Amino acid sequence: MIETLIKENLKHMTIISGFEIKQKSKAYEEAGHKVVHLELGEPDFNTPENIVEAGIKALRSGQTHYAPATGILPLRQAISTYVNKYKHLTSTPDNILVTPGAKPILFYTMMATIQPGDEVIVPSPGFVVYEPLVKYCGGIPVALPLKEDYGFRFHPDDLKKLINKNTKMIIFNSPHNPTGGLMTKEDVLAVAELLVGTNILILSDEIYDRMIYGDTKPVSLGSINELADQTVILDGFSKTYAMTGWRLGYGVLPKRMIQYLQPLVVASNSCTATFIQYAGIEALQGSQEGPKTMIQAYQDRRDFFIKGLNAIPHLRCVMPQGAFYAFPNITGLKMTSQEAADYLLEEAKIASIPGSSFGQYGEGYLRFAYATSKENLAEALDRIESAIGKLHL
Template identity: 50%
Template sequence: MFENLLARRMYDLGTETAFEVLAKAKALEAQGKDIIHLEIGEPDFDTPRNIIDAAIKALNSGYTHYTPAPGLMEVRQAIAEYATRQKGVPYTAEEVVVTPGGKPIMFFSILALVDPGDEVIYPNPGFPIYESVIKFVGGKPVPIPIREENDFRLDVEELARLITPRTKMIIINSPANPTGGVLTREDVEHIADLVRGKNIIVLSDEIYDRIVYDGAQPVSIASLPGMKDWTIILDGFSKTYAMTGWRLGYGLMHKELAARIAQLMVNSNSCTAAFVQIAGIEALTGPQDAACAMVAEFKRRRDIIVEGLNSIPGITCKKPVGSFYVFPNVKSFGRPSKEIADFLLEEAGVAVLGGTAFGEYGEGYLRLSYANSVENIQKALNRMEDALRKLRR
């Protein structure tokens, strides 16, 4: 009944397929079907106890009221000190905006900077909300293909050809969702060389920068000469500290832009929950053992799932360098990736995502999250092999 009432921009707003598949999988479970969940990008670990205790203490100490829109000063200071250490970029509290999750930084940055008709280059396959928000504000999404033959890193020469006088922003994501690819230092240096002096902002999504393997060391483009003021870093607590439900993220940016992003916070969320912010200080400054142990376990699972996928006839899978996703190639089956994903859910009880959930260049691939137990991963691999055998007949 509301079709004629909705603003036109609502028809440009997309969604996250992961949550749609999760809902479908839950419906099947309600019917009694056993489902193994490899679709949702959420650590299956509990939030570390010291962080929970810090939140409880904060609640009991009266952190139940409004805070300044960009966050409590002591929280912003802790984030600035952490970012200075972790990313090799000197930040101050005035350059930090705290938000309820990392997504608002993505949304607010695009909303604040992109006018109708402005072009935004974004990774494809990539996090689907990038394209969704670009379209929502009237910008022109310009996909940069992320290809397996380039180890799921963007091609810098191809990027150079996509930049035009209308380019307002370039979005990069390293380590990446959905591929697990990580840009090399040389990649990042070349991207910086392309944008210097062009009035182009780089939105660098670094939410997975602590979840890396095999000695990988992600490089923040903000750390390169002349790039700090032209970079917005998106980061948060959901992945590293298994705090998805807490909704705590932040952006690092020039203080003048931070003030504008804070305006958007005032007009939308008012502020991020006070006690959650205090828990964030404990996450950054307290023991890191649980976070390190989680990454070590993810590496063990990664090795198991990659080996298992490569043993299934018709599937090949590169070993990701970061995040907790694999992006196996299923082109040999000659069917759309969404059809294969639907088939695996219905036939095998394994919830995965088709690659096109992350953009047109994801066709021919599936995304599997290995944020699940080794037992369930092995069970899923066995079910997938049995089910996919039917597609090859």
């Protein structure tokens, strides 16, 4: 019965994310094994105290009612000030849409724009929800390869070849999930050269842009003035402020676009939880010691973990420039990425995500999230090495 009611597009929608793998690894934990969890892209830190306190204070002072659909003005002001400074934008609060997590920005934008037959260029490998959502909306995902030997950046010529009259949207994500790749200023300028003057929408997913290691500065696509009118920036609090469970994110969009998205917001969430928005103001305007400490820890873990992976025979891993993911090449194991992930879970109780989950160009890799303690990472390295040793390659 239900089968006949469900839309065809939804029947074909599958998302293999850390949540599913975590579920799968539960069976081993129930049998008494200690699983090292490297599957979920989630900070292992708790939300900084000052933010928690601001949330509690807002709750106690009665911020428990509906908020405006686009977000409370003081938060939109705080976000606008922040993005103008950090991303070099020229936004006003009218360009800010606050949402429960950053994902709704992706969802609303696609629901609002993609029509059957529209092509959407997506990074490949790429965040697990981009392609399924494009397809659900009736669009056609077109894979833009990110290559290991190019630091998991795209090549402008590859992008140029994919653009045609059916191209409706291009998604960029920097720093990048799952590879940790980072777009350079040259990449952003190349995009501008290709897209200024077209009516192609740019969706720039910048959720990891505070997690950059080394000297390279993030360059937001929205900072190119000529692109501002065709760019939707997605960002949020989940990663930088360890606030995944609060569900607080935002978009920086052309004002006219927000007017079109507003009915979708009203019809789905009404608004983002009011007291949580007050915590968001504290996150942006209060002490930045919390994120600073976390980012230093990620950098330290990255250096340790990538060195360790590269010391394991048959693996090699590009040094990620941002986010908290390692994306080692596992072709030396002579298995598919699914087989390798299954083998490591079964043999070593290491939970990871097969590269194939991230699209066509993800095959041959595994994703490990290193947002966990160094002790766990050390244990993971030992177990991975010993499991690979047993393969007698």
